[in-house]
Amino acid sequence: MLTFKESCIGVMKLSKPPVNSLNLEYLTEFNIAIEKLENDKSCRGVIITSALPKIFSAGLDILEMYQPNTDRLRQFWTQVQQLWINLYGSQVATVAAINGHAPAGGCLVSLSCDYRIMAPNYTIGLNETQLGIVAPFWFSDTITNTIGFRKAERALQLGYMFTTDEAKACGLIDKIVPPDQIMAVAHEEMKKMFAVPDFARQITKNQCRKQFIDKLHAKRDADTDNFVNFITKDSIQKAMGKYLESLKKRKSG
Numbered sequence: 001m002l003t004f005k006e007s008c009i010g011v012m013k014l015s016k017p018p019v020n021s022l023n024l025e026y027l028t029e030f031n032i033a034i035e036k037l038e039n040d041k042s043c044r045g046v047i048i049t050s051a052l053p054k055i056f057s058a059g060l061d062i063l064e065m066y067q068p069n070t071d072r073l074r075q076f077w078t079q080v081q082q083l084w085i086n087l088y089g090s091q092v093a094t095v096a097a098i099n100g101h102a103p104a105g106g107c108l109v110s111l112s113c114d115y116r117i118m119a120p121n122y123t124i125g126l127n128e129t130q131l132g133i134v135a136p137f138w139f140s141d142t143i144t145n146t147i148g149f150r151k152a153e154r155a156l157q158l159g160y161m162f163t164t165d166e167a168k169a170c171g172l173i174d175k176i177v178p179p180d181q182i183m184a185v186a187h188e189e190m191k192k193m194f195a196v197p198d199f200a201r202q203i204t205k206n207q208c209r210k211q212f213i214d215k216l217h218a219k220r221d222a223d224t225d226n227f228v229n230f231i232t233k234d235s236i237q238k239a240m241g242k243y244l245e246s247l248k249k250r251k252s253g
């Protein structure tokens with residue numbers, strides 16, 4: 001993770017080649033970096049982007065969920081939950097500068113921000129059902145809060161990956177920006193949020209999102225149990241094995 005401050009804005013660049021997949025160690029690093037910025041009194045905003053060409057993030061590392069060690073799987077999911085709590089509940093203004101593909105967990109990271117700008121000709125969405133897995137309730141809540149129930153229900157069921165244009169049309173992202181302008185526009189959008197007094201913006205964000213974050217806090221242990229029980233089922237392991245194979249075939253074919 002490349003993290004630096006530009007005046008009162010923290011910039012976090014995901015930098016885990018080849019595809020910024022989020023494994024236990026990288027999620028832990030991501031959480032520590034965001035918590036550090038959150039606790040820095042001089043930091044008013046955070047921009048999240050990718051240091052890699054063409055990929056924002058491939059989402060959760062599938063290898064963490066395939067033939068897993070159960071203790072590690074629980075730690076992994078605890079960090080995934082924490083990342084969402086940290087980002088969706090962040091007091092600082094957040095902008096996702098999506099400069100590449102953003103499937104599943106990559107999409108969730110961006111949806112947890114306050115504003116999304118995206119470069120053209122990429123794809124974004126919660127594609128979990130395509131892997132034979134299920135987006136948990138707090139993933140569903142987050143996309144529903146962004147694009148509305150009907151569109152979210154349809155997209156979740158299909159595991160639909162939106163093109164940048166489709167994502168803009170349904171409100172999954174807010175703006176399409178050429179890749180060379182994406183950081184400049186992220187700063188412009190940040191300035192618009194800074195024009196509002198921080199405490200008023202923070203209380204308003206909290207009013208909108210708190211009930212969803214509280215819901216996960218209340219069900220956190222049960223959610224981890226559900227995840228571990230679900231992922232370790234033979235049928236789910238088979239489906240994930242097939243999906244990994246298909247990724248490799250797509251590469252060679």
Ligand SMILES: CCCCC/C=C\C/C=C\CC/C=C/CC(=O)SCCNC(=O)CCNC(=O)[C@H](O)C(C)(C)COP(=O)(O)OP(=O)(O)OC[C@H]1O[C@@H](n2cnc3c(N)ncnc32)[C@H](O)[C@@H]1OP(=O)(O)O
Binds near residue numbers: 019055061134231251
């Ligand atoms: C009733 C009870 C319900 C209970 C519910 C409770 C809990 C819910 C249960 C489960 C929810 C779990 C949630 C998961 C969310 C996720 O994030 S899953 C991850 C989904 N991600 C993807 O599908 C992305 C797959 N990747 C791609 O589409 C492409 O790789 C790409 C990102 C578009 C990049 O394409 P490109 O051509 O540039 O690269 P390659 O495809 O050649 O990939 C390079 C290399 O990287 C490997 N790889 C790609 N993605 C991942 C990944 N996510 N994890 C691990 N590894 C990945 C790929 O296999 C290649 O590897 P190599 O062949 O060894 O080089």
